[in-house]
Amino acid sequence: xxxxxxxxxxxxxxxxxxxxxxxxxxxxxxxxxxxxxxxxxxxxxxxxxxxxxxxxxxxxxxxxxxxxxxxxxxxxxxxxxxxxxxxxxxxxxxxxxxxxxxxxxxxxxxxxxxxxxxxxxxxxxxxxxxxxxxxxxxxxxxxxxxxxxxxxxxxxxxxxxxxxxxxxxxxxxxxxxxxxxxxxxxxxxxxxxxxxxxxxxxxxxxxxxxxxxxxxxxxxxxxxxxxxxxxxxxxxxxxxxxxxxxxxxxxxxxxxxxxxxxxxxxxxxxxxxxxxxxxxxxxxxxxxxxxxxxxxxxxxxxxxxxxxxxxxxxxxxxxxxxxxxxxxxxxxxxxxxxxxxxxxxxxxxxxxxxxxxxxxxxxxxxxxxxxxxxxxxxxxxxxxxxxxxxxxxxxxxxxxxxxxxxxxxxxxxxxxxxxxxxxxxxxxxxxxxxxxxxxxxxxxxxxxxxxxxxxxxxxxxxxxxxxxxxxxxxxxxxxxxxxxxxxxxx
Amino acid sequence: xxxxxxxxxxxxxxxxxxxxxxxxxxxxxxxxxxxxxxxxxxxxxxxxxxxxxxxxxxxxxxxxxxxxxxxxxxxxxxxxxxxxxxxxxxxxxxxxxxxxxxxxxxxxxxxxxxxxxxxxxxxxxxxxxxxxxxxxxxxxxxxxxxxxxxxxxxxxxxxxxxxxxxxxxxxxxxxxxxxxxxxxxxxxxxxxxxxxxxxxxxxxxxxxxxxxxxxxxxxxxxxxxxxxxxxxxxxxxxxxxxxxxxxxxxxxxxxxxxxxxxxxxxxxxxxxxxxxxxxxxxxxxxxxxxxxxxxxxxxxxxxxxxxxxxxxxxxxxxxxxxxxxxxxxxxxxxxxxxxxxxxxxxxxxxxxxxxxxxxxxxxxxxxxxxxxxxxxxxxxxxxxxxxxxxxxxxxxxxxxxxxxxxxxxxxxxxxxxxxxxxxxxxxxxxxxxxxxxxxxxxxxxxxxxxxxxxxxxxxxxxxxxxxxxxxxx
Numbered sequence: 018x019x020x021x022x023x024x025x026x027x028x029x030x031x032x033x034x035x036x037x038x039x040x041x042x043x044x045x046x047x048x049x050x051x052x053x054x055x056x057x058x059x060x061x062x063x064x065x066x067x068x069x070x071x072x073x074x075x076x077x078x079x080x081x082x083x084x085x086x087x088x089x090x091x092x093x094x095x096x097x098x099x100x101x102x103x104x105x106x107x108x109x110x111x112x113x114x115x116x117x118x119x120x121x122x123x124x125x126x127x128x129x130x131x132x133x134x135x136x137x138x139x140x141x142x143x144x145x146x147x148x149x150x151x152x153x154x155x156x157x158x159x160x161x162x163x164x165x166x167x168x169x170x171x172x173x174x175x176x177x178x179x180x181x182x183x184x185x186x187x188x189x190x191x192x193x194x195x196x197x198x199x200x201x202x203x204x205x206x207x208x209x210x211x212x213x214x215x216x217x218x219x220x221x222x223x224x225x226x227x228x229x230x231x232x233x234x235x236x237x238x239x240x241x242x243x244x245x246x247x248x249x250x251x252x253x254x255x256x257x258x259x260x261x262x263x264x265x266x267x268x269x270x271x272x273x274x275x276x277x278x279x280x281x282x283x284x285x286x287x288x289x290x291x292x293x294x295x296x297x298x299x300x301x302x303x304x305x306x307x308x309x310x311x312x313x314x315x316x317x318x319x320x321x322x323x324x325x326x327x328x329x330x331x332x333x334x335x336x337x338x339x340x341x342x343x344x345x346x347x348x349x350x351x352x353x354x355x356x357x358x359x360x361x362x363x364x365x366x367x368x369x370x371x372x373x374x375x376x377x378x379x380x381x382x383x384x385x386x387x388x389x390x391x392x393x394x395x396x397x398x399x400x401x402x403x404x405x406x407x408x409x410x411x412x413x414x415x416x417x418x419x420x421x422x423x424x425x426x427x428x429x430x431x432x433x434x435x436x437x438x439x440x441x442x443x444x445x446x447x448x449x450x451x452x453x454x455x456x457x458x459x460x461x462x463x464x465x466x467x468x469x470x471x472x473x474x475x476x477x478x479x480x481x482x483x484x485x486x487x488x489x490x491x492x493x494x495x496x497x498x499x500x501x502x503x504x505x506x507x
Numbered sequence: 508x509x510x511x512x513x514x515x516x517x518x519x520x521x522x523x524x525x526x527x528x529x530x531x532x533x534x535x536x537x538x539x540x541x542x543x544x545x546x547x548x549x550x551x552x553x554x555x556x557x558x559x560x561x562x563x564x565x566x567x568x569x570x571x572x573x574x575x576x577x578x579x580x581x582x583x584x585x586x587x588x589x590x591x592x593x594x595x596x597x598x599x600x601x602x603x604x605x606x607x608x609x610x611x612x613x614x615x616x617x618x619x620x621x622x623x624x625x626x627x628x629x630x631x632x633x634x635x636x637x638x639x640x641x642x643x644x645x646x647x648x649x650x651x652x653x654x655x656x657x658x659x660x661x662x663x664x665x666x667x668x669x670x671x672x673x674x675x676x677x678x679x680x681x682x683x684x685x686x687x688x689x690x691x692x693x694x695x696x697x698x699x700x701x702x703x704x705x706x707x708x709x710x711x712x713x714x715x716x717x718x719x720x721x722x723x724x725x726x727x728x729x730x731x732x733x734x735x736x737x738x739x740x741x742x743x744x745x746x747x748x749x750x751x752x753x754x755x756x757x758x759x760x761x762x763x764x765x766x767x768x769x770x771x772x773x774x775x776x777x778x779x780x781x782x783x784x785x786x787x788x789x790x791x792x793x794x795x796x797x798x799x800x801x802x803x804x805x806x807x808x809x810x811x812x813x814x815x816x817x818x819x820x821x822x823x824x825x826x827x828x829x830x831x832x833x834x835x836x837x838x839x840x841x842x843x844x845x846x847x848x849x850x851x852x853x854x855x856x857x858x859x860x861x862x863x864x865x866x867x868x869x870x871x872x873x874x875x876x877x878x879x880x881x882x883x884x885x886x887x888x889x890x891x892x893x894x895x896x897x898x899x900x901x902x903x904x905x906x907x908x909x910x911x912x913x914x915x916x917x918x919x920x921x922x923x924x925x926x927x928x929x930x931x932x933x934x935x936x937x938x939x940x941x942x943x944x945x946x947x948x949x950x951x952x953x954x955x956x957x958x959x960x961x962x963x964x965x966x967x968x969x970x971x972x973x974x975x976x977x978x979x980x
Contacts, residue, residue, distance in 0.1 A: 088963070088965070089964060089968065091965075091969070091972065092896070092968075153892075156883075157883040157884060157888070160882055160888070164877060164882050167922060167925070168925070168929060168930075171930055172930060179930070183922065186918065186922065187915060187918065190914075190915045190918055191915045193911075194908070194911035194912050194914065195911070197892070197895060197907075197911055198895070198899065198904055198907045198908045198911060201895055201896050201899040201907065202899055202904055204899075205896070205899050
C-alpha cells in the first residue's frame, strides 16, 4: 500500500460521498440544511482542488499525490488515484462548476433532497474518472457519473425533458458499450493482469494493430460523450431539457469526461492508434466545428444556441487532440477547462433569465440589458469568451489549437477558423437580439440578479478573466504532462 | 456412509416432513405456518453454511460434495429463506394450501441441492425432474382468475418435452461413452466430442437445462408462468431455480473439457439469441412480472457467455453472476410482493408514486434494476464485468460487444420501471405502503449486499474461483 501523507484525492471523493449520505438521512422538509450540506461538500472540493493546483510541483511534473491500494488481487485492480498536468485542470474545473452549480440552484424547492443527493453522486463519478489511474475504476466512475443524469433531467428539467433524458442516457451508455470491450481487450492482450494505466502504457505492451483497434473503439465510445460529430445529437437536446445547474455540470464538466477519456485511456494506452486515426479525428472535429456554428445560427432557443456552440467548441478540443503536437494537446486541455467554465456561465445566466421570464426564446426576449443589466452582463461575458476575445481564457486555448492545426492540417484549420467567424456572428446576433434593441414591456418589472444569486456567476467570470490574463497559470501545469508525453511517443 | 456430508439435504427433507405434518393438521393457521417456515429456512441457511467446507462422495460415487456444490447449496438455501421471507402476506395462495406451498418449495430446493451435487447422469435426471415437478405443482396453487392453470399446463408441457429430449440426449452420451458417471465421461467425451453422436447427445442433454434457465429456444414458458404463478412462486422460479440451472449447466458443459468448438459456437448463438429476443420483447411489456421474465431470458444469455468461455475464470464469473442475479432479482420481487400485497399481478404503471408511498422500496427497486442493467457500483455491474472479461480472454470480443449493446437496450426498459417509480404520479392519490420492520431490514440488507459486493467483490470472487476449480477437476 502506498499512500501520500494525506489522501487529498480520496478526500475530494469522500466529501461528495459523505455529503450524499448525510443528505439521505436528513428529512425532506429541512431544505435549507440539505442545501448547506451540499454547499459545504462542494466547498471542500474547491478548497482541496485549489490546494492541489497550487501545490503541484511543476518542476518535478509526472504523477503526484499518488494513492494506490490493491483492490481485487486476482484481476490486478487498484484503487489508484493521482494527479498530473492533464487532470489537475479538470479537477479544478469540476469543483468550481459544482460549487457554483449548487449556489445557482439555491432557490430550488421541488424534491430538494433527491436533487442534491443525485448531483453529488454524479459529481463523485466525475471526480473519480478524472483522478483515477486504473482502467476498471475509470469505467466504474464513468458509469456512475452517467446514470444520475436521467432522473436529474427527467424530474427537474423542462422542454421535452423525458425524451431528452432518455436520449441522453441511451446514447451515452451505448458509448460505454464500446468502452468496456475495449478496456477488456487491452487488459487481456497486455498479458500483465493489471488495469493500472501506468503499467499498461509502457512502450511495447500492445502491438500496433491492437492499438489501432482499441483506439477506434475508445474514440467512438468516449467520443459520444465528448459530443464528437456525428454522435452529438443527444447533446443539444439534453442541454435544453436539463435544469440550470445540471446543464452547467453536464455541458461544463460531463462532456469533458468524454474528451478526457479519449486522452487518458485512448491516447495514453494506444499512442500509435492515436497517430493512425488522427486524420479521421481531425475531419470529424472540423465537421463538428463547422456544423455547430451553422446550426447554432438558425436557433431561436437560447439553450439550443449554447448547445450547438458547445458542439462547435468541443470540436476545437477534438481538433487539438488530433494534431499530435504539444501545442495541440495544451490547447485541447486548456479549451476543456475554458469551455467548461464558459458554458457553466452561459447556462447559469440563461437559467436566471428563464426562471424570471419563463421563456428562453430569443424573439420573445429583447432589451434585457435595460431590464436586468447585471444578469445580461454575465451572459455577454460568456458570449465574448465563446467568440474567443483576447484576455479571456478560451482565447488562449483556441489560439494554441489553431496554431497547431495550421501546421498539421492547414485546410481543416482554415475551415475551422472560418466557422469560428460564423460562430462569432451568431453569438453577437443572439446578444444583440436578446439584450439590446426594443425591450419587451412584459418583462419590464422583473428584478435584476441579486448579490447572492449573482455570486456564482461572478466566480465564473473571475475564473475566465484570471486565466485569460494569466494563461501561464494553466499552461505551465498542462505542459508538465504534454511535453514529456509527446516527446516520449514512438 | 458419511451422512454428515448429506446434512443440508437431510435437513431439507426433514423440513419437508415438517410441512407435510402441518398439512395434515385439520386447521390451517397461515401465521403459524409462516413463522415455522422462516425459522426452519433460517436454520437451513446456517446448516448449509456450516457444510461449505465438506467434501467427499456418496452413493457409489454418484454424488459429489465439493466446494462447487456446497457454494450452490448455500445459495439455494439462501434463496429459499429469502423467498419465504417474502411470504408474510401470502394472499396469492389459498390459506388451506399454505403448508403444501412451503412443502413444495422445500422439496424443490432439496431436489436442486441434489442436482448440484449429482455426478451421475440418472441422478442428475431424477433430481432435475423432482425439482421441476415441485414447481409444476406450485404454479397452479395460485388463487385467482384461472391464468394459473393455463400457466401450469404450459410449464408442464414444455418441461416434459424438454426432459424427454434430454433423456434422449443422455442415452446418446451413454451410448458413446458407455458410462453414466460424469468423472468417466469427462475423460472420454473430450476425445470423441467431435463425433456427431457425442455432439448431438450433449446438445440434446443440455436442452433440459436450457429449459430450466429459460434459454432460447426453450424460453416460451417463462413469461406466462411468471405471470400466472403467485408472486412468491415466481420469485422462487426466478431466483433459486435459476441458480440450480446455472450450476448443472456448468457441470455438463465442463464435461467437454473445452474440446468442442461446435458446442461453443452453438452456445454463442443461443446466448446472442436469448439476450436479443429477451431484451427486445421486454421493451413492450406492461406487466412487471412479464418484464422480469423477458429480462431473465436475456440474463440467461449473459450467464451463457461466462459458461461458454469454458475456463476457470469463465465458470467463476458465471457463479458470481448467479449470486448477483439471485440478489438483484430478489430485490425486484420484494418490491413486487409488497406493492401488490393483495397477491395480484403488478402492472408497471401501478408503481407510479412509489417514491412517496415507500421511499425505501423505490430505492431498492431502482438499485436492483440498475444492477440488472449492469450499472456500477452494483453487484450486477461487477458480474457482467467478470463474465465479459472471461469471454474476451477467450477471444469472444464480438460477443461481448453484442452483449454490451444488449445491455444498453435493456437499460431502456429498466429505466421505464425507474421512471414509473420516481416520475409518474398515480391517477388517484394512494396511501403510503405499510412495510413491516423485518421487510425494511431485509430490503436494507439486500441493498447493502448489492452495493458492497459490487464495490468490493474480492471475497465472493475468491470463493467463486475456488468453487470453479472443483468443477474443472
